[in-house]
Amino acid sequence: MVDQTPVTIRDCFDAHGYSTGTGRSSTRSTCGVIRTICGDAGHYVIMLDRRRGFVLDKSRFLSGDPEAFASFLERCTGKRIQMAQ
Numbered sequence: 001m002v003d004q005t006p007v008t009i010r011d012c013f014d015a016h017g018y019s020t021g022t023g024r025s026s027t028r029s030t031c032g033v034i035r036t037i038c039g040d041a042g043h044y045v046i047m048l049d050r051r052r053g054f055v056l057d058k059s060r061f062l063s064g065d066p067e068a069f070a071s072f073l074e075r076c077t078g079k080r081i082q083m084a085q
Helices: 066-077
Strands: 010-014 017-021 026-029 036-039 043-047 053-057
Antiparallel strands (some): 017 026, 036 043, 043 053
16 A cells, blocks of 8 residues: 655755755755756746756745745856746
8 A cells, every 4th residue: 555645845945055855854955956947927947957857836935035036046056047928
């Protein structure tokens, strides 16, 4: 039987990089591993490579301003966010 208990994943960004985890385990990386950042009115899509990435829902931010986060991401990665029209 497969455990189907919902898991909350928390992503935290700071000046040195980001961590993502479930509470049981977490992974820490630098912003340098981020290859592409896209966004629209409600989400950021952060790609680590062609097959791995994650979506951040702007309405689910626990702290911080989602729009200020865009400036932070651009400074941290040196990449511009490609916004969908």
